Amino acid sequence: xxxxxxxxxxxxxxxxxxxxxxxxxxxxxxxxxxxxxxxxxxxxxxxxxxxxxxxxxxxxxxxxxxxxxxxxxxxxxxxxxxxxxxxxxxxxxxxxxxxxxxxxxxxxxxxxxxxxxxxxxxxxxxxxxxxxxxxxxxxxxxxxxxxxxxxxxxxxxxxxxxxxxxxxxxxxxxxxxxxxxxxxxxxxxxxxxxxxxxxxxxxxxxxxxxxxxxxxxxxxxxxxxxxxxxxxxxxxxxxxxxxxxxxxxxxxxxxxxxxxxxxxxxxxxxxxxxxxxxxxxxxxxx
Amino acid sequence: xxxxxxxxxxxxxxxxxxxxxxxxxxxxxxxxxxxxxxxxxxxxxxxxxxxxxxxxxxxxxxxxxxxxxxxxxxxxxxxxxxxxxxxxxxxxxxxxxxxxxxxxxxxxxxxxxxxxxxxxxxxxxxxxxxxxxxxxxxxxxxxxxxxxxxxxxxxxxxxxxxxxxxxxxxxxxxxxxxxxxxxxxxxxxxxxxxxxxxxxxxxxxxxxxxxxxxxxx
Amino acid sequence: xxxxxxxxxxxxxxxxxxxxxxxxxxxxxxxxxxxxxxxxxxxxxxxxxxxxxxxxxxxxxxxxxxxxxxxxxxxxxxxxxxxxxxxxxxxxxxxxxxxxxxxxxxxxxxxxxxxxxxxxxxxxxxxxxxxxxxxxxxxxxxxxxxxxxxxxxxxxxxxxxxxxxxxxxxxxxxxxxxxxxxxxxxxxxxxxxxxxxxxxxxxxxxxxxxxxxxxx
Numbered sequence: 229x230x231x232x233x234x235x236x237x238x239x240x241x242x243x244x245x246x247x248x249x250x251x252x253x254x255x256x257x258x259x260x261x262x263x264x265x266x267x268x269x270x271x272x273x274x275x276x277x278x279x280x281x282x283x284x285x286x287x288x289x290x291x292x293x294x295x296x297x298x299x300x301x302x303x304x305x306x307x308x309x310x311x312x313x314x315x316x317x318x319x320x321x322x323x324x325x326x327x328x329x330x331x332x333x334x335x336x337x338x339x340x341x342x343x344x345x346x347x348x349x350x351x352x353x354x355x356x357x358x359x360x361x362x363x364x365x366x367x368x369x370x371x372x373x374x375x376x377x378x379x380x381x382x383x384x385x386x387x388x389x390x391x392x393x394x395x396x397x398x399x400x401x402x403x404x405x406x407x408x409x410x411x412x413x414x415x416x417x418x419x420x421x422x423x424x425x426x427x428x429x430x431x432x433x434x435x436x437x438x439x440x441x442x443x444x445x446x447x448x449x450x451x452x453x454x455x456x457x458x459x460x461x462x463x464x465x466x467x468x469x470x471x472x473x474x475x476x477x478x479x480x481x482x483x484x485x486x487x488x489x490x491x492x493x494x495x496x497x498x499x500x501x502x503x504x505x506x507x508x509x510x511x512x513x514x
Numbered sequence: 515x516x517x518x519x520x521x522x523x524x525x526x527x528x529x530x531x532x533x534x535x536x537x538x539x540x541x542x543x544x545x546x547x548x549x550x551x552x553x554x555x556x557x558x559x560x561x562x563x564x565x566x567x568x569x570x571x572x573x574x575x576x577x578x579x580x581x582x583x584x585x586x587x588x589x590x591x592x593x594x595x596x597x598x599x600x601x602x603x604x605x606x607x608x609x610x611x612x613x614x615x616x617x618x619x620x621x622x623x624x625x626x627x628x629x630x631x632x633x634x635x636x637x638x639x640x641x642x643x644x645x646x647x648x649x650x651x652x653x654x655x656x657x658x659x660x661x662x663x664x665x666x667x668x669x670x671x672x673x674x675x676x677x678x679x680x681x682x683x684x685x686x687x688x689x690x691x692x693x694x695x696x697x698x699x700x701x702x703x704x705x706x707x708x709x710x711x712x713x714x715x716x717x718x719x720x721x722x723x724x725x726x727x728x729x730x731x
Numbered sequence: 732x733x734x735x736x737x738x739x740x741x742x743x744x745x746x747x748x749x750x751x752x753x754x755x756x757x758x759x760x761x762x763x764x765x766x767x768x769x770x771x772x773x774x775x776x777x778x779x780x781x782x783x784x785x786x787x788x789x790x791x792x793x794x795x796x797x798x799x800x801x802x803x804x805x806x807x808x809x810x811x812x813x814x815x816x817x818x819x820x821x822x823x824x825x826x827x828x829x830x831x832x833x834x835x836x837x838x839x840x841x842x843x844x845x846x847x848x849x850x851x852x853x854x855x856x857x858x859x860x861x862x863x864x865x866x867x868x869x870x871x872x873x874x875x876x877x878x879x880x881x882x883x884x885x886x887x888x889x890x891x892x893x894x895x896x897x898x899x900x901x902x903x904x905x906x907x908x909x910x911x912x913x914x915x916x917x918x919x920x921x922x923x924x925x926x927x928x929x930x931x932x933x934x935x936x937x938x939x940x941x942x943x944x945x946x947x
Binding site for chain 1: 741
């Protein structure tokens with residue numbers, strides 16, 4: 229009898245592998261045929277259809293931002309608006325590229341979901357506290373640096389942890405899935421137990437619930453948490469450099485150029501400094 | 515074809531989650547069986563407050579989402595000074611939640627044994643516990659086993675909520691692999707296969723058990 | 732614990748908006764999964780060659796996977812095969828497929844429970860297979876399916892909470908955002924969310940019990 233079950237279940241598993249494998253294989257084919265169709269369509273207009281052209285045609289810029297990160301992108305329950313530094317940069321870009329800052333649609337991303345969403349063409353740009361790394365450059369293209377952060381630690385006031393050196397074996401460090409902070413902390417404090425959450429809101433709630441001893445991510449995000457709950461403080465000097473970039477789907481050089489031009493224009497016109505001061509509370513250091 | 519190099523390169527990561535998922539399932543299974551039996555006894559007890567407590571527990575917990583139960587233990591319990599890890603909170607949440615369904619299955623089983631038998635057993639000198647142990651429960655078990663085995667399958671699938679509270683289960687480590695490889699589709703195909711390795715054999719055992727019990731009347 | 736501030740007008744409105752989203756997604760998914768479940772369940776019952784066994788395999792796979800994984804798949808893996816779904820649609824598609832698979836099993840066993848003698852009698856009195864199914868088997872089968880169907884609908888409503896993993900702005904997600912404001916809000920907000928889920932589901936289960944006594 230047992231044998232019968234085993235063969236039956238084994239067969240099911242093997243079959244499901246084939247079915248799922250079929251889906252996986254199919255995905256590549258459709259992706260190819262899609263791009264083929266795209267090329268066909270562009271022949272009619274006689275110009276290569278870049279994402280930038282597409283954005284201009286549809287007259288809307290779809291940008292992925294965080295909805296849970298104070299100072300950068302936070303949904304405010306009082307008015308249902310998403311507010312923050314990244315959001316204002318998104319609006320300014322929309323003004324520069326489409327001539328109107330209201331022509332932007334914001335979609336919620338998390339560190340875990342942003343690259344899949346960009347590569348699925350669901351969003352045109354990621355402006356979501358995203359560090360430029362060599363590893364990520366293999367997946368996406370980046371604009372010039374638009375914000376300089378460094379990884380730091382957030383603790384409850386009065387905690388014994390004063391810097392990264394105080395993290396010892398058994399210290400529970402909270403972080404967010406898919407962020408550079410996870411890799412950095414595992415490298416700088418290999419003894420720590422790292423617990424990863426879906427987003428910053430969950431990670432901070434977990435810290436407040438005492439589920440960890442410290443929360444690690446970029447200092448700018450941590451300052452936002454401090455502003456939310458003054459019972460917590462950022463300790464120690466930043467122990468990494470986290471230059472934020474705007475991520476763009478690979479190969480869309482026209483869009484990268486447009487974004488970089490817009491960023492440069494914002495910086496020279498003083499608009500960038502205004503946004504920076506409004507959210508970060510100090511003038512940008514160049 | 516999915517990229518099998520992901521499975522090979524991250525096999526240890528998958529396995530760690532897989533093993534924790536099995537641990538959590540087994541602990542929650544035993545826990546919810548014990549708790550569920552207790553609540554079933556409460557619900558059919560002749561003592562009113564016990565019956566009442568059992569009913570409130572079942573009606574309340576089974577009408578709220580498992581995720582909420584788990585959040586109460588993970589985010590809420592620390593405000594009472596008790597802080598437990600994501601794995602423990604998830605497993606306790608699963609136990610508390612699954613116990614309601616097990617209690618209902620056991621109660622239905624016990625109720626299916628005609629009252630006359632209980633009365634006969636007790637009038638022939640058996641105590642309440644003896645009646646339960648030797649007369650009611652063995653018969654009830656036959657009716658209880660099919661729904662129980664389904665609950666166990668649900669339990670295994672439901673362990674996936676541990677991933678949301680850093681519970682170190684298969685889902686949690688699947689997320690980790692996905693964020694390292696950026697291959698969302700392929701990564702989760704392997705996560706799905708690991709779940710199927712657990713749930714499909716269980717489903718077939720459940721089906722077989724059900725058929726055999728049906729045959730024996 | 733800070734009930735007064737946790738339940739400020741803004742927060743309550745925000746949470747209730749989430750509750751509305753929960754109800755909306757659940758309602759649409761209940762209807763779609765019921766239709767899907769009836770079709771698939773009937774096809775499997777009628778044992779059409781090739782189609783029935785293929786559907787059988789798909790149903791088994793879906794039923795044996797965690798819904799959380801299916802929701803995540805619908806949102807982040809389907810785009811790989813050219814299907815792009817926002818959080819609302821992804822949640823509805825995932826819930827419909829998963830609960831539809833569950834419901835198809837309820838439908839199939841409901842149909843199987845109908846006495847084969849009745850079918851033979853109907854067939855020999857000249858009814859076609861389709862009209863036997865439609866007039867004799869389905870009405871009786873549906874009656875027996877009502878209690879398990881309603882508990883499946885209750886499960887579906889609870890399961891919408893799993894869509895937090897794809898940031899669907901439903902009750903659980905909005906509650907988490909409010910909780911994020913202050914740790915003192917955790918217990919009040921979770922209690923409110925529990926109460927809202929309980930109220931709908933308990934009402935549903937009362938209706939189910941009423942139907943049960945009426946039909947059986």
